[in-house]
Amino acid sequence: MWKTIAKRVILMIPQIFIFSILVFLFAKLMPGDPFTGLITPNMDAQTMETIRQQASLNDPWYIQYTNWIGNALQGDFGQSYTYSVPVSTLIGQRIGNTIWLSVVSVLITYLLAIPLGMYAGRHNDSLGDKVISFYHYAGFAVPTFIFALLLIWLFGYTLHIFPTRGVVTTGIASGNLAYIWDRFYHLLLPALAYALLATTSIVQYLRAGIIDAKQEDYVRTARSKGIPENKVYSKHIFRNSILPIASFSGYDITGLIGGSIFIESIFSFPGMGQLFISSVGARDYSVVTALILLFGVAALLGALVSDIIMSIVDPRIRIE
Structure with missing residues (x-):
């Protein structure tokens, strides 16, 4: 298994290389450049051209890419034009x-x-199942930003249970239990907003898998042997029904590294998603390219993690 994982990691190297080229080229195709917003009526064209020349923006794209990827391999993604760090x-x-x-x-x-x-x-087909199905369809129908705003209105402004923005209360000293709890407390509402919508597809996959699995011959055989019903579901049906969920669980884990753009923006949560949106608006190309490259690597890792989880859940499945 470890040998197969090593092969998959080696195969990821050319994929990341090709992806990095596409990211860099698409960033160059964006209108304007990082200094477009600096142009004022008092700034002459020669001064702006000098600034662009110093930033190597006039070099051919392949030279810019070579410099960028070479520095990126050393952990240097350049300087943020917006934040100057x-x-x-x-x-x-x-x-x-x-x-x-x-x-x-x-x-x-x-x-x-x-x-x-x-x-x-x-x-299935019970009253509880119909309620869950209604929740499933409602979760697909309601846009993320509307659902998040509803939670803010309900739990933040009406019930005053959760804070509605930020990552920690201003003035709390770091390094103690009160600080840790306060950070966790700020996480709960945005995490709940994401989770309540993300559960809908998982519930539907698991429901369909259980309905199909409980009609299989091995389930009838287990029942004929007198195995308790709870054990039939937990040991036989659930393990086979969980395979569709395990197949994309790696993407759920690593895909969230990019953060939910809507969730982080609505809750003013200073994460990767909010940084990406603000960087696109400011044409901060060095930040945008670095973040997209990071999101792409996370997606590739998600595929690998999904395969590993599949092999753990069902030993019959091996990574090809």
Whole structure:
């Protein structure tokens, strides 16, 4: 298994290389450049051209790419034109927030989805199953930003249960339990907003898998042997029904590294998604290219993690 994983990692190298070229070229095709917003009536064209020349923006694209990817391999993604700090420093300040938001979101998602999917599949066509199905269709129909705003209105402004923005309360000293709890408290509402919508597809996959699996011959055989019904579902049906979810669970885990753009923007959560949106608006190409490259690498890792999880859930499946 470890040998196969090593081969997959080696195959990811040319994929990342090709992806980095596409990212760089698409960034160059964006209108304007990082200095477009600096142009004022008092700035002459010669001064602006000098600034662009000093930033090597007039060099051929392949020379710019070679310099960029060479520095990126050393952890240097250049300087942010907007924040005037190294891009790696800027990402380092945000990625921790997004990782914690991702971890809490995934935990809540699966803690909600698996019991709901198990119940709906086991008691299909019951009143509870119809309620869960209604929740499933409503989750697909409601846009993320509207749902997040509803949660802010309900839990933030009406019930005053959760804070509605930021990552920590201003004035709390770091390094103690109160600070840790306050950060976790700020995570709950955006994580809940993401998880409640993300559960819908998982519930539906699990429900359909259980309905199909409980009609199989091996389930009838287990029941004929007198195995308790709860054990039939937990040991036989659930393990086979979970395979479709396991096939894309790696994408759920690593895909959240990019953060939810809508969730982080609405909750003013200083993570990777919010940084990406602000960088696109400011034409901060060095930050945009670095973030897209990071998101792409995370997607490739997600495919590898999904295969590993599949092989753990079902030993019959091996990574090809």
